[in-house]
Amino acid sequence: MGSQVTLAQVAERAGVSLATASRVVNGSERVVGARFRERVLAAAEELGYTANTFAQAVARGRSDVVGLVVPDIQDPYFSVIAAAAMAVVEPSGEMMLGTTLRRQEQELRYVSTMRARQARAVIMVGSRTTDNTHTRQLAEAIAEFVAGGGRAVVIGQDKLGADTVLPLNRAGAKDLALALVDQGHRSFGILAGPSTLLTAKDRVDGFIDGLARRGRRPSVILHSDFTRDGGYQAMSQLLDRRTTPGCVFAVNDVMAIGAMAAVRERGVKIAVAGFDDIPTLRDVAPSLTTVRLPLEDMGRMAASMAMDEPGERRRVIRVKGEVILRDSTTLVRNA
Amino acid sequence: MGSQVTLAQVAERAGVSLATASRVVNGSERVVGARFRERVLAAAEELGYTANTFAQAVARGRSDVVGLVVPDIQDPYFSVIAAAAMAVVEPSGEMMLGTTLRRQEQELRYVSTMRARQARAVIMVGSRTTDNTHTRQLAEAIAEFVAGGGRAVVIGQDKLGADTVLPLNRAGAKDLALALVDQGHRSFGILAGPSTLLTAKDRVDGFIDGLARRGRRPSVILHSDFTRDGGYQAMSQLLDRRTTPGCVFAVNDVMAIGAMAAVRERGVKIAVAGFDDIPTLRDVAPSLTTVRLPLEDMGRMAASMAMDEPGERRRVIRVKGEVILRDSTTLVRNA
DNA sequence: TTGTAAGCGTTATCAT
DNA sequence: ATGATAACGCTTACAA
Numbered sequence: 096m097g098s099q100v101t102l103a104q105v106a107e108r109a110g111v112s113l114a115t116a117s118r119v120v121n122g123s124e125r126v127v128g129a130r131f132r133e134r135v136l137a138a139a140e141e142l143g144y145t146a147n148t149f150a151q152a153v154a155r156g157r158s159d160v161v162g163l164v165v166p167d168i169q170d171p172y173f174s175v176i177a178a179a180a181m182a183v184v185e186p187s188g189e190m191m192l193g194t195t196l197r198r199q200e201q202e203l204r205y206v207s208t209m210r211a212r213q214a215r216a217v218i219m220v221g222s223r224t225t226d227n228t229h230t231r232q233l234a235e236a237i238a239e240f241v242a243g244g245g246r247a248v249v250i251g252q253d254k255l256g257a258d259t260v261l262p263l264n265r266a267g268a269k270d271l272a273l274a275l276v277d278q279g280h281r282s283f284g285i286l287a288g289p290s291t292l293l294t295a296k297d298r299v300d301g302f303i304d305g306l307a308r309r310g311r312r313p314s315v316i317l318h319s320d321f322t323r324d325g326g327y328q329a330m331s332q333l334l335d336r337r338t339t340p341g342c343v344f345a346v347n348d349v350m351a352i353g354a355m356a357a358v359r360e361r362g363v364k365i366a367v368a369g370f371d372d373i374p375t376l377r378d379v380a381p382s383l384t385t386v387r388l389p390l391e392d393m394g395r396m397a398a399s400m401a402m403d404e405p406g407e408r409r410r411v412i413r414v415k416g417e418v419i420l421r422d423s424t425t426l427v428r429n430a
Numbered sequence: 431m432g433s434q435v436t437l438a439q440v441a442e443r444a445g446v447s448l449a450t451a452s453r454v455v456n457g458s459e460r461v462v463g464a465r466f467r468e469r470v471l472a473a474a475e476e477l478g479y480t481a482n483t484f485a486q487a488v489a490r491g492r493s494d495v496v497g498l499v500v501p502d503i504q505d506p507y508f509s510v511i512a513a514a515a516m517a518v519v520e521p522s523g524e525m526m527l528g529t530t531l532r533r534q535e536q537e538l539r540y541v542s543t544m545r546a547r548q549a550r551a552v553i554m555v556g557s558r559t560t561d562n563t564h565t566r567q568l569a570e571a572i573a574e575f576v577a578g579g580g581r582a583v584v585i586g587q588d589k590l591g592a593d594t595v596l597p598l599n600r601a602g603a604k605d606l607a608l609a610l611v612d613q614g615h616r617s618f619g620i621l622a623g624p625s626t627l628l629t630a631k632d633r634v635d636g637f638i639d640g641l642a643r644r645g646r647r648p649s650v651i652l653h654s655d656f657t658r659d660g661g662y663q664a665m666s667q668l669l670d671r672r673t674t675p676g677c678v679f680a681v682n683d684v685m686a687i688g689a690m691a692a693v694r695e696r697g698v699k700i701a702v703a704g705f706d707d708i709p710t711l712r713d714v715a716p717s718l719t720t721v722r723l724p725l726e727d728m729g730r731m732a733a734s735m736a737m738d739e740p741g742e743r744r745r746v747i748r749v750k751g752e753v754i755l756r757d758s759t760t761l762v763r764n765a
Numbered sequence: 766t767t768g769t770a771a772g773c774g775t776t777a778t779c780a781t
Numbered sequence: 782a783t784g785a786t787a788a789c790g791c792t793t794a795c796a797a
């Protein structure tokens with residue numbers, strides 16, 4: 096089996112010591128003589144040597160692995176962020192992917208795995224929850240990870256004491272509400288997602304706040320999963336009611352898409368707005384009114400912080416959403 | 431820094447040898463006495479020990495890492511497959527993610543990285559190309575990887591001598607063409623994607639074949655990127671022509687979405703069909719006629735093969751596509 | 766500049 | 782059943 100080429104073989108073939116071989120294959124550049132240097136390089140080339148980064152990690156006590164933890168890589172929100180993060184990690188590191196399938200314990204597990212692995216960094220993306228016990232445990236795990244020399248970055252609420260990229264969900268949803276009222280909408284419903292998810296909660300609160308500033312309030316708030324199917328179900332449920340609002344805010348785009356599907360099925364006319372501005376969904380018709388989050392930037396920023404040297408102080412980058420009014424909430428003056 | 435808990439510490443605290451500690455923390459179950467076993471477990475618990483899998487990999491000469499190589503994790507085709515694969519890998523392994531950004535050399539690089547890492551398996555998903563030199567090199571790299579004791583699985587054309595999940599692109603596209611003609615469509619265009627991508631090529635060929643069996647042929651074939659923007663551009667280009675076909679086949683769903691956007695912008699009426707049946711896109715309106723590939727199954731199957739013991743002989747699983755006729759190609763008898 | 770050798774955290778062989 | 786101890790592939794003082 097394993098004709099796995101080892102550095103020792105390279106050294107032998109080049110007729111140098113293991114140490115010298117190690118030095119040229121990576122180490123401090125110039126310390127090794129040109130002659131030997133070339134010979135080692137040649138030997139490595141001929142043998143098809145590739146460093147065993149695991150062994151390097153063990154020897155060095157640190158690795159170039161970056162752990163990316165997402166709830167669900169299939170969800171475009173996360174896959175967009177992941178792609179952007181990959182692009183910055185890739186050149187100098189390797190990415191380990193963990194998906195929690197939206198189960199909290201998994202977050203903890205990943206952090207300690209990454210710690211044991213002396214990962215260079217861990218990036219946790221996804222909403223925090225109302226489960227304070229879990230949040231505290233996770234914050235502790237992250238603190239230990241950082242104490243062990245790793246970098247931790249989170250995309251989401253600033254609750255874990257790590258560097259964070261913080262989307263201003265509340266403000267974005269508030270702005271959306273204002274824009275919608277100003278557009279002429281008068282009655283509102285909210286597909287609020289899970290009541291335990293802070294991201295969902297913040298968006299709901301912000302939206303209600305925005306409405307309040309225009310002297311209005313939602314006529315109905317329905318909770319469901321944070322997914323396409325959640326949006327579909329909640330909207331179906333809403334449509335079963337005697338009276339329905341003229342405009343419905345789904346707390347994220349994939350829910351909004353599900354909601355629009357439900358609306359379409361029944362052949363009714365209800366305005367729908369989402370949140371995120373998922374790129375893949377920009378082409379749906381009618382085009383979706385939403386709050387744009389710069390997902391790619393967020394992924395890039397998080398990864399950059401992860402790859403940086405740990406700064407002197409914790410960084411929290413606030414990213415704000417931009418209301419994008421599109422056809423899904425355009426009021427038709429003929430109904 | 432690193433208060434990284436080591437197995438030696440656990441052993442010491444439990445008052446047993448390193449070997450014994452190692453045995454209980456993982457090893458062959460029953461070999462160690464109940465007394466010691468408990469003490470070690472307790473010590474590990476108290477210290478918060480987590481095994482350093484990198485060190486384990488070095489010692490064992492193999493790891494539980496599975497390398498997943500995709501062109502672009504943001505593309506829903508790949509993220510759906512990735513999510514499904516994750517679900518089967520997760521329980522007993524860890525996933526390393528590599529994205530090639532559609533650059534071939536990266537495929538090679540990942541395979542050798544995974545080899546050096548003694549990864550348990552590598553799953554390569556994505557189309558092969560017309561570049562035979564690269565294909566041969568990659569096949570060699572994979573052969574070496576397998577010789578080194580790893581499992582290799584590919585999702586795509588069966589060109590790499592590995593276990594493969596093979597989507598029947600040609601047959602699916604042929605069936606689609608037949609269905610479209612039978613639906614009443616008479617003139618066809620093809621947004622063919624890159625001419626070097628075998629997946630695109632197979633779909634084009636199959637579609638042409640299907641048309642031929644009904645005595646027809648495409649009036650125009652346009653090449654472009656395999657992406658949303660590629661579809662948009664190619665369709666725009668097509669619409670600039672003097673005459674346009676009544677029905678356009680885009681060789682994948684994301685291209686079809688881009689194409690539909692272009693069509694919508696110009697306010698014309700052209701039927702559009704895609705290929706893949708991306709879940710996220712099932713809710714677009716008008717709903718997209720396409721060929722459904724069981725992407726989740728494909729991801730699961732690939733991952734299962736990757737986690738299996740290497741079978742006695744190479745496996746090639748053919749998966750066929752199912753034509754799904756939806757609104758985007760429904761003929762309106764009033765134009 | 767180069768080599769020797771100790772060590773990284775684990776596993777596995779071999780005694781006991 | 783348990784414990785020394787030699788590996789695993791690599792890095793890094795410390796010498797030379």
